[in-house]
Amino acid sequence: MSSLVLRFKEYFSNWRGFHTAVSEVSSEEGSLAASSHAGGLGFDYLNVRVGDLVDGRAVTEILHQSNNALIFMNYEGVRYFYRGVSLRTKVLIYKLESLMHEGGIKFRGAHKFVLDDYRVSILRIILSADSSRVEVEDDLFQPLLHFIDNKPKVEYVFENNPRFVVFLSEMNEVSYQLRSSAEFSAKALSEFRRLKAMGHASLSGRQVEAFNYSIASGLISALREPDDVEGCFSMARNYLDKALSNRVGIHLAFSVFGVLVLVLVVLGGVYFSLSTSLTQNLNMLLAGVSGGMIGAAISVLQRSKDVRAVVFDSHGLLVLQAITRLGLGCCFGVIAIIASKAGFFFEMFVGDHKKMFLLAVVAGFSERIMPEFIERVIEEK
Template structure:
C-alpha cells in the first residue's frame, strides 16, 4: 500500500527505485515535459503518466486500450517480452508524435497487425512474480523468468527442458504432442520453482521414459499389424484353395504344411514383439522388414518339412492326416532351429556317404 506522501510527489520526476503505492519502479523508458513512460516491478508492460489535457492523446490512448483488451483476451493475460516491446513502441509514438496523426495511426495499426501475427496462448501453466510458463496455440511451450530470479539452476533446468522437448518433437507422433507438452510444461514450471524437489526430477525422468515407451509401442503396433495382415491373407487364401479341392495329393498337403509354417512364424513374431526396443542402429522399416521375412521363412520351413515327410527323410509319423501335417508345419514355423538343424543333419549324412 502507498502512503499519502505518494500523492504529493511529482510523478513526472519518477525514477528507477522509487516506490509508488507500494510498488517499485523498475525502469523509466521515456520522459517528456508533460509525460513519462515507465515500468513497475512485477508488471508485464509499461505504464504512463500524462499531465496535460490533449484530446488527440486521449483518443489514441482509448484506441490503445482496445488493443490491450484484445491482447489480454488472445494471450490470456500472459504478456511476453515481444508484446511488451510492441506496446512500449506504440505508447512512445503516441506521446512523441502527438502532432502527427498519421504516425500515431500507423503505430496503432502496426500493433494490431503484430498482434494478429503472433501465436496466441492456449493455456497458462504457471504465472507468478518470478516466472511464466504457457503453451501456445500451436502447442509450443514458452517460458519467461524475471531477470532477478535467473540463476545457474534456472539455466540448467532450461537446458534439460530443451533437450527433452527436442527429443519429444523428433520422436513422438504429432497426435501425442498436445498431452505430452502439457505434462512437460507442468514439470518444467515445477522445476523452475523448486530445484531440490526429488519428485520434480522423477517427473522429468518419467516423461523421458514415456517418450521411449510410446515410440516402442507404436513400432510394436506396426510390427504386429504387418504380421497379422500377411498371415491372414496367406492363410485365408490357402484355406480357400484347400477347400476347393482344385489340387490333390502332395500339393494339398503342401498347402496345409506351408499354412502351418506361416501360423507358427506368426506366433513366433508375437513372442518377439515383447522384446522390441528402440535402437539407434535399427530403423523402423528394418524392424518391420524383419517381421515380413520371419513370416515368409515360416512358409518356406513348412514347405521343407512336407518335402521331408513325403521323401521319408524325417517326420514320417506325421504323414497320417492333414491335422498332423498342420501341427508339424506350425512347429517348424515357430522354431527357428528345427529346419536349419534338419538341413544340417541331412548334409552331414550326405557327406559321410560319399566315397
C-alpha cells in the same frame, strides 16, 4: 487506420465508459498505473532510481524517465506514471490500453512479455512526442494491431508467473514465453523443442492432446528446476515411446493377420481345387506352408507387444520384416516335413497329416530349430 478507429468506436461508447474500461485493464493485469491519479503527482520522476519503492513496489529497471512521465519495471511487470500531458496524448494512451486489453483477452495473458514490449515502445513515442510537442504518426499502432490479429489464439494457459508463461495455442501446440531467456537452461528449452517436434511428427488425434499436457508439465518443471532436465521430461518421453510402440504393434498385428488370412485363403483354394487322395506330396507341401506360416504368425504377434519403435523409423520396414518372417516360417515348415519324411528327425510323425501339420507349426514358430538343423547337416557333410 480506419479499422483501428472502428475498434475504438465499438469498444468505447463515451468518455466515461472509456476511462472505466482502462481502469478495468489496469486492475485486471496488475502491471501498470494508468494515469497520474494513481499516485504519480507526489514525487519527482527524475529522482527515481533502481531499488526505490514506487507505489509500494521496488523498481527493478527504469525504461523511460522525464519530467512528466516515468516507465519502469518491477517484479510484477511494466508500470508507468504520467502527468501534465495533452488531451490527445491521454487519448492515445487510452487507445493503447484498449489494444492491450484486447490482446490480453485473446492471448489469456500468454504473450504478456511481448505486449509489454509493445506497450513500452509505443508509450515512449507518445510521451516523448508530447514533451517535444511533436505530432504522432497515424500508423503508430499498426505493428501492435498486426501482432494481435495474426498471432494464434491461446486456448489454455498451463503456467503464468512473472518469469515465464507456458500455454497451448489454438494450433494445438504447446509454446512458452520468457521474460529473459538468459535466466533459463538452454538444455531445458532444447529438450522441449526436440520432444515437441518428435511428438507432432509421430502422434495424432487424442495422442497429441495427452502428449501436450505431459510435455507442458515437463517444461514447467524444467524451467523451475533446471538441474534435473532429464527427470522433468521423463513422463513426456515415456509417453511418446509407449504411444509409438503401441501404434507400431497394432499396425504390425493387423498387417500380419491380413497377410496370414490372404495366404490361407489362397492355400485353401489350391487344396480344394487340386488336392486328391493321389496327391500326397501336394498335401504335405500345403500342410508345411500353412503350418509354418501359422507358427511364424503366432511368434510375430506374441512379440508385437514388445516392439520398441524409434521416432522417424519407417513403419513399413517393420511390417516388411514381419512379412519376411512369415515367409521364413513357410520355408521352415516345408523343410521340417521333408526332413521328417527323409528320416533326419521326428520320424514318428511321418504318415500322420495332423502330426506333420503340428510339426510345421512348431518349425515356423521357432527361429532356431530349423537353422540349427541345417547347420548340423552342413557340419556332418
